[in-house]
Amino acid sequence: MSRLQAEHLYKVFGRRPDQAVRKLQDGTQRDELRADGTTAAVIDASFTVEPGQIFVVMGLSGSGKSTLLRMLNGLLEPTAGRVLFDGQDLTALSARELRGVRSSKISMVFQHFALFPHRSVLENAGYGLEVQGVPRAEREQRAAEALQLTGLAGWEKSWPDELSGGMQQRVGLARALATDADLLLMDESFSALDPLIRRDMQDQLLELQKRLKKTIVFITHDLNEAMRLGDRIAVMRDGEIVQQGTAEDILVRPSDDYVASFIQDVDRSRVLTAGSIMEAPEEGRSDKDLLAEAPATVSAETPIAELFTPCSTSGVAVAVTDAGGGVIGVVPRTRLLAVLGEEPQVEDVLPAQGEAEAVKASA
Amino acid sequence: MPRFSFGAWVENAVDWLQSNLSWIFDAIKTVLGGMYDGVDAVLGGGEPLLMAAIFAVLAFWLRGVVPAVLTFVGFALIDSLALWDEAMATLSLVVVAAVITIVIAVPTGVWAARNSKVSATLRPVLDVMQTMPAFVYLIPGVMFFGVGVTPGVIATIVFAMPPGVRMTELGIRQVDGELVEAAEAFGTTPKDTLTRVQLPLALPTIMAGINQVIMLALSMVVIGGMAGAGGLGEKVYAAITQLQVGLAAESGIAVVILAMYLDRMTGALNERVSPLGRRAAAKAAASARRMKFAHYKPGTAVAMIGVVVLALVAGGLNMAGSGGSGAKSNQAGGGNVGKGQKINLGYIPWDEGIASTFLWKEILEQRGYEAGVTQLDAGPLYSGVARGDIDFQTDSWLPTTHKDYWDKYSDQLDDLGSWYGPTSLELTVPSYVKGIDSLADLKGQGKKFNGKIIGIESSAGMMGTLNDKVLKAYGLEGEYKVVSSSTSSMLAELNASIKKKEPVVVTLWSPHWAYGKHDLKKLEDPKVAWGEGEQIHTVAKKDFAEDFPELTGWLKDFKLSEAQLASLEVEIQKGGAGKEKESARHWMDANPDVVDEMAPVGG
Numbered sequence A: 001m002s003r004l005q006a007e008h009l010y011k012v013f014g015r016r017p018d019q020a021v022r023k024l025q026d027g028t029q030r031d032e033l034r035a036d037g038t039t040a041a042v043i044d045a046s047f048t049v050e051p052g053q054i055f056v057v058m059g060l061s062g063s064g065k066s067t068l069l070r071m072l073n074g075l076l077e078p079t080a081g082r083v084l085f086d087g088q089d090l091t092a093l094s095a096r097e098l099r100g101v102r103s104s105k106i107s108m109v110f111q112h113f114a115l116f117p118h119r120s121v122l123e124n125a126g127y128g129l130e131v132q133g134v135p136r137a138e139r140e141q142r143a144a145e146a147l148q149l150t151g152l153a154g155w156e157k158s159w160p161d162e163l164s165g166g167m168q169q170r171v172g173l174a175r176a177l178a179t180d181a182d183l184l185l186m187d188e189s190f191s192a193l194d195p196l197i198r199r200d201m202q203d204q205l206l207e208l209q210k211r212l213k214k215t216i217v218f219i220t221h222d223l224n225e226a227m228r229l230g231d232r233i234a235v236m237r238d239g240e241i242v243q244q245g246t247a248e249d250i251l252v253r254p255s256d257d258y259v260a261s262f263i264q265d266v267d268r269s270r271v272l273t274a275g276s277i278m279e280a281p282e283e284g285r286s287d288k289d290l291l292a293e294a295p296a297t298v299s300a301e302t303p304i305a306e307l308f309t310p311c312s313t314s315g316v317a318v319a320v321t322d323a324g325g326g327v328i329g330v331v332p333r334t335r336l337l338a339v340l341g342e343e344p345q346v347e348d349v350l351p352a353q354g355e356a357e358a359v360k361a362s363a
Numbered sequence B: 001m002p003r004f005s006f007g008a009w010v011e012n013a014v015d016w017l018q019s020n021l022s023w024i025f026d027a028i029k030t031v032l033g034g035m036y037d038g039v040d041a042v043l044g045g046g047e048p049l050l051m052a053a054i055f056a057v058l059a060f061w062l063r064g065v066v067p068a069v070l071t072f073v074g075f076a077l078i079d080s081l082a083l084w085d086e087a088m089a090t091l092s093l094v095v096v097a098a099v100i101t102i103v104i105a106v107p108t109g110v111w112a113a114r115n116s117k118v119s120a121t122l123r124p125v126l127d128v129m130q131t132m133p134a135f136v137y138l139i140p141g142v143m144f145f146g147v148g149v150t151p152g153v154i155a156t157i158v159f160a161m162p163p164g165v166r167m168t169e170l171g172i173r174q175v176d177g178e179l180v181e182a183a184e185a186f187g188t189t190p191k192d193t194l195t196r197v198q199l200p201l202a203l204p205t206i207m208a209g210i211n212q213v214i215m216l217a218l219s220m221v222v223i224g225g226m227a228g229a230g231g232l233g234e235k236v237y238a239a240i241t242q243l244q245v246g247l248a249a250e251s252g253i254a255v256v257i258l259a260m261y262l263d264r265m266t267g268a269l270n271e272r273v274s275p276l277g278r279r280a281a282a283k284a285a286a287s288a289r290r291m292k293f294a295h296y297k298p299g300t301a302v303a304m305i306g307v308v309v310l311a312l313v314a315g316g317l318n319m320a321g322s323g324g325s326g327a328k329s330n331q332a333g334g335g336n337v338g339k340g341q342k343i344n345l346g347y348i349p350w351d352e353g354i355a356s357t358f359l360w361k362e363i364l365e366q367r368g369y370e371a372g373v374t375q376l377d378a379g380p381l382y383s384g385v386a387r388g389d390i391d392f393q394t395d396s397w398l399p400t401t402h403k404d405y406w407d408k409y410s411d412q413l414d415d416l417g418s419w420y421g422p423t424s425l426e427l428t429v430p431s432y433v434k435g436i437d438s439l440a441d442l443k444g445q446g447k448k449f450n451g452k453i454i455g456i457e458s459s460a461g462m463m464g465t466l467n468d469k470v471l472k473a474y475g476l477e478g479e480y481k482v483v484s485s486s487t488s489s490m491l492a493e494l495n496a497s498i499k500k501k502e503p504v505v506v507t508l509w510s511p512h513w514a515y516g517k518h519d520l521k522k523l524e525d526p527k528v529a530w531g532e533g534e535q536i537h538t539v540a541k542k543d544f545a546e547d548f549p550e551l552t553g554w555l556k557d558f559k560l561s562e563a564q565l566a567s568l569e570v571e572i573q574k575g576g577a578g579k580e581k582e583s584a585r586h587w588m589d590a591n592p593d594v595v596d597e598m599a600p601v602g603g
Helices: A017-025 A030-035 A065-072 A095-104 A121-125 A127-132 A136-149 A165-178 A195-212 A223-229 A247-252 A257-265 A287-293 A304-313 A333-341 A354-362 B006-020 B022-045 B048-063 B065-080 B084-114 B116-131 B134-145 B149-173 B177-185 B190-219 B221-225 B231-241 B245-273 B275-287 B300-324 B351-366 B378-387 B403-412 B461-473 B487-500 B549-557 B562-575 B580-590 B592-598
Strands: A004-013 A039-049 A054-058 A080-085 A106-109 A183-187 A215-220 A232-237 A240-245 A297-299 A318-321 A327-331 B342-347 B370-375 B392-398 B413-420 B424-430 B452-454 B481-483 B506-510 B520-522 B535-541
Touching: A004 A017, A004 A065, A017 A030, A017 A039, A030 A039, A039 A065, A039 A080, A039 A232, A039 A240, A054 A065, A054 A223, A065 A080, A065 A183, A065 A215, A095 A106, A095 A127, A106 A165, A106 B177, A121 A127, A121 A136, A121 A165, A127 A136, A127 A165, A136 A165, A165 A195, A195 A223, A215 A223, A223 A247, A223 A257, A232 A247, A232 A257, A240 A247, A240 A257, A247 A257, A287 A318, A287 A327, A304 A318, A304 A327, A304 A333, B006 B022, B006 B134, B022 B084, B022 B134, B022 B149, B048 B065, B048 B245, B048 B300, B065 B084, B065 B245, B084 B116, B084 B149, B084 B190, B084 B221, B084 B231, B084 B245, B116 B149, B134 B149, B134 B221, B134 B378, B149 B190, B149 B221, B177 B190, B190 B221, B190 B245, B190 B275, B221 B231, B231 B245, B231 B370, B231 B487, B245 B275, B342 B351, B342 B378, B351 B370, B351 B392, B351 B413, B351 B562, B351 B580, B351 B592, B378 B392, B378 B403, B378 B413, B378 B535, B392 B403, B392 B413, B403 B413, B413 B549, B424 B461, B424 B487, B452 B487, B452 B506, B461 B481, B461 B506, B487 B506, B506 B520, B535 B549, B562 B580, B580 B592
Parallel strands: A054 A215, A054 A232, A106 A183, A183 A215, A297 A318, B342 B370, B342 B392, B452 B481
Antiparallel strands: A004 A039, A004 A080, A232 A240, A318 A327, B392 B535, B413 B535, B424 B506, B424 B520
16 A cells, blocks of 8 residues: 555635636636635645655645645645545644654655754654653653764753754654654755755765654755655645656656756756666677677666766767666667757657556556 | 724723623632732731741742842842832732743634734734733723732733743754754654643743743833822832832832842743753752852752741741730720721822821821722723722812713712812923012923923823913913923923922922922913813712712812912821822821711711
């Protein structure tokens, strides 16, 4: 079963929101509603997050991504649609039940850390447990463990304002982890940090994720961050999800001009893999010949950044092999340069891979 | 444009409230009066220097060594100015008013912060409370609650409330929205969000509001003094009315010392009560390398012990003291007619009022009554007598000056007849202003006086007479403008003009000490535009004759000649403020037969 499922979520601010939702369902444009003073923040958002997955929602400010995130834990009530968490409909819960879910099963990490300045680091990390009513001794122990997990052991007695931004956000992360919630909602959690520290935090999140296998919904406006972290990425624009898929799907096959212009500045060499750009080997040549000639042999998951050196020393194509050592394709120098040079085109014509097909079918 | 008679509605509403809901007002009065008496008994009960030490320990706890020393010096100064009892009365009033204000303001502010409609509704109400001149509700307050502490406390609460509410609301609203959201995201209930996140973070702002509440409360004590609230306010008010600049300055300094103490202490309280404040204080202490001992502050427990020990010593001394001076008597041999009956006199701080009131106080005490005196403004005085809070007063100028009050309250008052008269109202110029001897001479001389006649309070009856009758009778309207100010400002202006030998024309009346102090010339009134002279009456509460039959007789027969009154006033002026009773006794010693004449002991 999916951990989290959003079904046709709408959020409309302003007068007569229900009526506005009906109009939107009938095909009225968002701009027409705005003229009446109603703002449609999220329009018909549906997606599924599997256990252990990092699902990134990406979009510019005002695209509705933060609103969408707040509907997932009930901080905002959807105007229409349902949120299913482990099969339980959150939108049907009473305020009290919803608070129960928030305190134990869904936790949140904020953009500006949202640490309580009047509490020590340890007290901050243990806040969720305090709300649950966990006794002091156990609470402090679990909070200390969470702090250790995020690399803050020894800082328990400090105060939030004595910590650097990155460390503060580690406290925020520890606070979210301490409750042992299954679902982590991260709202632009690394956006306020310096680029180097941001990268550190991303690495650490991925590291933690390997061990903890949480389900994470991560909001960002930074495409590189989305590509690095996301198992799956949803791109939002003007309240609607315009494309969902893996990082490569989005990079290689942007669904429209908007997404295409968005991904222009991405370092393609770090996202694209050998598997996604390889060509079929020439007819009639055996694997053995190909492997013997090739300056290097790589797997399908290798980022193309690693192909530059072999390609620069040899005119012969690099071979791409599967787990069993069989050649599944080649990347010649011309192809590599062409991929780097080309502007992403909507529905770029490339040999579709198996997974991409599946995504397109579901989208 | 039709006249919108808002004022008439208010008057009707006040009348209705007065006659129908008096039990509520009595209940409020009992509660507030009780609180005030309790606090005053504690603060005013101890030996002044011990109390000063207790205040100093509090300052030590909150701020450190230097402020503690300054506190002790400041309070000792108040004591040496002989204003200790007044200062403690004022402090008690501020404490009671501030506590009630805070108890109401903080929850209201929280409510307003959480509900925009409440906030929008409260805003104009707070504006009214903050800007409506205090006198406007002080007088109805006296009507409802009688003279004394209660209307002063109520007026103070009304005036001091707005910053308490506003700062609480502001403090809670300015707590970072992300923090509130974080609390909600972890499943905190709204109530816990308030107590665990919003209130602790808003506390510095709320404390700033409380500081403002206390300072505003203190700034109201002078106005409260006009309604009989006592304390330093009464002293200041009396001093400015009688143009005693020195005494006013002394009382003013005592107010300032109290204000600075309260301001610094409530400001520092934040460091003790709010977690953020404690953090900031700890940081500051850590960064202060030099003069470390100057920053030392005792822990709460140590300070508590200090206060308790001093309080016990103070209490012990008190017990011993009251045991020693048990049987103290004022009676000077004469018949004990009063048998300890309590009687309240009220007076307007006009010279003849002070003179006659303290004369009677001294006589009554010699006759075995227990006489209390309260200084009041004319409005509160009449309403106080009408309510029965004041038993009698000796300074009713009838039929003109106090006509409005008399018309309003005459059916609740008993006139015990006049003891001095006739008085006169007049325009007066210094004698060096040549060629102007009569009101008629003023015509055409407007330039000389800059077209101004220096008046007194616009509420005074003589100001109405001057504008409506006198100026018209002599054709002076247009040429002269009557400047309404206050009696003390008028006298100050007169004083200043005389010093510079400049021409000036002022409103004045006889008897008045100014005629003794300066060489002045009353302008003749051949057309009798000012009317006949007035009589100064003794006015008592309605059933006074039944409660005090003997005294009623004395008061009805009470008469003073111009010479007697003048000598009494001079004696009191000589004695200075705070010694009125002693001065009256001196005068009685010099005129021994007057007392037996005024208060003959039967049989």
